[in-house]
Amino acid sequence: MSHLNVDLGGRPGLDCRGFCSYCYFKHVKGTTSFGCKYCLPFQKGCDYCTRGVREGYTGFKDLRTVADETLANLQITGDDIDRITISGGGDPSCYPEFRDLVELLGSMEVPLHIGYTSGKGFDDPAIADHLIENGLSEVSYTVFAADPALRRQWMNDPTPEASLAVLDRLCGAIDVYAAAVVIPGVNDGETLEQTCAWLEERGAKGLILMRFANRTDQGLILGNAPIIEGQQVHSVDEFHDTVTRLNEQFPMKISGTPLGDPSIGSPFAILHEPDLLKKLPRVRKRATVITGSVAAPFIQRVLSIRGSESRVVRVKKEIACLITADDLAGVNLRRLEEVVILPGRAFVHDAEARRILSADGVDREVVRGPDMLTADAETSMGMTRTEVLQKEIDGFAALINTINLHGR
Numbered sequence: 001m002s003h004l005n006v007d008l009g010g011r012p013g014l015d016c017r018g019f020c021s022y023c024y025f026k027h028v029k030g031t032t033s034f035g036c037k038y039c040l041p042f043q044k045g046c047d048y049c050t051r052g053v054r055e056g057y058t059g060f061k062d063l064r065t066v067a068d069e070t071l072a073n074l075q076i077t078g079d080d081i082d083r084i085t086i087s088g089g090g091d092p093s094c095y096p097e098f099r100d101l102v103e104l105l106g107s108m109e110v111p112l113h114i115g116y117t118s119g120k121g122f123d124d125p126a127i128a129d130h131l132i133e134n135g136l137s138e139v140s141y142t143v144f145a146a147d148p149a150l151r152r153q154w155m156n157d158p159t160p161e162a163s164l165a166v167l168d169r170l171c172g173a174i175d176v177y178a179a180a181v182v183i184p185g186v187n188d189g190e191t192l193e194q195t196c197a198w199l200e201e202r203g204a205k206g207l208i209l210m211r212f213a214n215r216t217d218q219g220l221i222l223g224n225a226p227i228i229e230g231q232q233v234h235s236v237d238e239f240h241d242t243v244t245r246l247n248e249q250f251p252m253k254i255s256g257t258p259l260g261d262p263s264i265g266s267p268f269a270i271l272h273e274p275d276l277l278k279k280l281p282r283v284r285k286r287a288t289v290i291t292g293s294v295a296a297p298f299i300q301r302v303l304s305i306r307g308s309e310s311r312v313v314r315v316k317k318e319i320a321c322l323i324t325a326d327d328l329a330g331v332n333l334r335r336l337e338e339v340v341i342l343p344g345r346a347f348v349h350d351a352e353a354r355r356i357l358s359a360d361g362v363d364r365e366v367v368r369g370p371d372m373l374t375a376d377a378e379t380s381m382g383m384t385r386t387e388v389l390q391k392e393i394d395g396f397a398a399l400i401n402t403i404n405l406h407g408r
């Protein structure tokens with residue numbers, strides 16, 4: 001069984017009826033090449049870390065192109081497809097030929113998923129039935145708030161009542177994972193509780209809350225911070241408390257990013273499983289693992305339990321996958337071993353990382369670790385606890401093997 005991805009192209013903000021006030025792609029200008037694990041060893045910058053990360057497509061592809069690409073991909077994957085996911089840089093609900101697209105994909109009689117939509121492009125509630133009739137089985141849908149006035153103001157949604165009516169209908173018929181970026185003083189507190197109750201009554205499978213980030217260290221790496229001048233943000237702990245409390249209050253699953261998924265105990269659910277921890281390989285060598293400030297204490301605990309004597313070093317950036325060269329420049333080099341392991345997905349060119357981390361005259365080897373050590377809430381939303389634990393076992397086993405292979 002395989003999975004077919006249908007990419008509509010499109011540009012965030014521009015191909016979704018104008019920017020939401022909180023969109024992380026707002027104010028992005030020009031293109032910088034961060035460097036990443038896909039770059040050639042002698043060249044900083046590749047398509048992924050220059051264009052892909054900012055979703056720098058030109059515009060929506062026309063239906064003909066989408067259909068041709070889908071057909072070509074089908075020939076590669078074969079007939080044995082168990083789901084089709086519609087995604088894009090722009091918002092699928094704003095795709096000009098959305099009805100025809102859904103009909104075309106629906107004719108393949110395979111469950112359809114929409115990877116993410118804000119619903120801003122839905123002006124007519126009847127589109128919900130069209131989607132259901134054509135096999136839509138799962139959608140991730142931004143609710144932001146159940147109050148249409150807030151959607152209108154903060155999401156730039158010209159027809160918020162229709163968008164919420166579509167969400168309402170879908171909740172009753174298919175698997176809906178709602179999403180909301182939480183902005184203090186706007187859609188948190190009582191408003192958020194009302195939104196949870198609204199979704200719960202309608203039968204949503206879950207709600208994923210995303211803490212609003214407004215600073216570079218919180219993850220805005222495209223040179224566009226602040227997104228909203230003067231806007232207050234939740235600390236990671238405050239946000240975690242809100243997510244945990246709401247998940248206890250409502251039967252529907254509620255999780256949050258960066259922390260966490262309380263129903264599963266992730267990220268790093270393995271820390272609650274002593275028997276599984278014992279199955280991980282022992283750490284036999286010394287190497288410094290560099291990571292983001294949120295994950296660092298968790299990773300340190302797992303590695304220490306498996307015998308590591310080296311320190312995990314945290315950078316100022318909260319999210320490991322968004323570490324850039326600037327973060328490495330802030331590391332105290334005296335704390336580093338001779339071998340340093342970077343998060344697999346960090347946006348740093350290997351050669352540059354080595355130069356920065358050897359600036360004190362110690363020639364350090366820089367190695368890439370695994371892409372993921374756990375499932376963030378966006379990933380874990382549709383997963384079972386066993387699946388998340390398996391992901392963590394795989395991730396940590398790969399990390400420890402890397403330490404044992406390259407360490408001193």
Ligand code: SF4
Nearest residue numbers: 012013016020023118
């Ligand atoms: S719908 Fe998503 S990508 Fe489009 S402006 Fe809003 S937050 Fe940005």
